[in-house]
Amino acid sequence: MRTLVRQCWPLLVMTLTTALRAQQADPDEFVALEPVLRAALQKAAPFTVTIETVGGARRVLKESDGANDGQGDTPPKPTPPPQTPPQPAPDDGKDKKKPQLQLQQPGFHQNQGRTTGVVLTADGWILVSRFALNFDPSTITVTLADGRTLPAVRKGEDTSRGIALVKIAATGLTPAEFVPPPDVKVGQWAFALGRTFGVDEPTVHIGIVSAVRRQFGRALQIDAYTSPANYGGPVVDVLGRVLGIAVPLSPAGRDAGVEWYDSGIGFAATIADIPELIDRMQHGEVLHRGWLGVTSETKYLGPGAKLMAVPATGVAAKAGLHKGDIIQEIDGVPVANSFHLQMLVSSHMGGDAIALKVRQASDDAPVDMTVILADTPFEERQQKKDAELPPSFPLPEKK
């Protein structure tokens, strides 16, 4: 025996080292995620609800029909007084050239299906994806985790985050806990939950946070699959706390952005940082991204952003901006270049006041001015119209 050990000791040492090394890097370590996932699922189950809609306008247009829903030239709206629903845009005559509405076979019947929602408050406020209310359904119901189905009333929405609020008459609900966006880190686990197939447990897709502060600081990007089956559902962390609400927001496509469903590029609108917007939505306001309406010269590399066009009817002209002006600062932040200007403006909502420091072409001394941002017009929110993607459908706005 001793001889054997003496002869084989190098082999023994090698085996031991290999075993130790294997222990250090356990390829099965990830299996420990399974119970974590189960626990997060159970934590999130009570506030994950089913949204169903019936009826509504079923309008499916081709992109070439200029499907702008008659909202293309919404004039900039002055500061919306809080707690008042926005006024419908006055008809400026452009609608009279009505495009020939042409029905086409959609890739799938958008919105004619169940989606998911998240309980925001114990007294019946439910966060949903705007996708769920796409066609202004006549009936919205919410099915709670305990199986009760209640009718819901549509309230305000935020088109820049793709979220909307509905209200049900209920009390004592379990609300979700929301994680503040600064606490979210790229690479952390993100589980996208849905409750659409009417069974006892939410469905789950796993992934990680792919990026933070997408859509000008409004959403996280995740690689867990999101689709109409879990839009509106919570994207939770390992503790079952909500990182955001799964929404279709592909910037390359149209407003709904559903072309990217189940693609590994998903978005989760962050909620914890917008209590005042939630409050406005609860009062029925429809919120849009802020819009300065100027064109800046991309060839001018800074510092500052040089304006190439300032439409006479826009908020920028009203505030006193002219072609050739250079915006040097916004809210005290030095503007690096035209892309930076876009970021600084777009992170605001329509109706927000921003303080500008501008060097006017006529003058050397910078001038301070305040601009109240307009809402981003509908066709701008659609972004690239000829994107190399299957056509999706415009979202009629809530009037």
Next chain:
Amino acid sequence: MTRRVLVAAAMLAVAAALTGQDFGKAYSFPERKPHSRVEAVIDKLLPSIVKVHGASGLRTIEAYGTGIIVSKQGHVLTLEQVMIQKDRTRVVLYDGSVHMAELLPEEPSLGVRLLKIDPKEVDGELQPLWPPTDAAPLYRTGQFVVSLGNCFRLAEFSEKVSATFGVVVGRANTALRYRMSDVKYDGDLILTDACNNPGQYGGGLFTLDGRWIGFNCRLLDAKETNTTISAAIPSRDLLPYLDEWVNGKVTAVQAVVKKPVYTGVHLFEQPGRSSPPAYVDQVTADSPAARLGLRPDDLILRLDEFSVRSCKEFRDVLARFAPGQTVKVLWKRGNEVLDGAMILAADRQ
């Protein structure tokens, strides 16, 4: 050019000399031993997964799929599809050998079919995955799974089928559609995010301890969400069919001829228009609907688990039920959602 060919030829000659194998197997080099559970389970299961090739012709029909060996006598379970034709169906085993398959009767309610190859022509012994474990709980949401199948016919000859990894997304009992037509399938489905692509169907869904939990369906659309789903038939639902045709044990299940049901509901519908939401127009007195308390102008929202978003869906969903069955109805009246149980009657016509 010539030099490159010469170099390649020389390399091949060296490779052949080293491995002592013919050219066809030159690239099936020995793989390293598995280090993780995922690797180990895939290694263990691959010999039981076969490639199935069938009749082609139309561009829209994939003439390939996957199958699972379920007996040592040569039974192979696969998805019933157009390409499965008599005298045209071939099974390619793990070792690359091709076998003509005999067709056994299909199971229409599950959309699966057994093939049979001659075990005497097989080199060595078949490694069946049988029986699918029926231990409860079979699977649960969030569980890690591996899906095996020949997606996009990427595996030819002795190449191994593809393995994809994911979790059990959930369980669904939903109305289904394949392309533009309805799919008659009544059972539960396991949803997964382990990729299921054309060709992957007929393969299996397995847990990391090697249990066979699901049989991959083709890509279907769920009507509840109008999205394409990656789904598998729970393997325990296959047991009666497999028992019957592999073991000759016929479970005494009488084929139920479904009679049309009668509710007494008349919906508000105009012919020739797209089907509107299911608003009640009239309720026949002393009918199941009248006993339930349905009234004109009620909007029917759901029958059991199935959403009813149009008059057509109301009829489609009702067709799933038989007279005498109780169905839970959810409807909206004014701004209230009501529910109740309706006992379906037989259609008198």
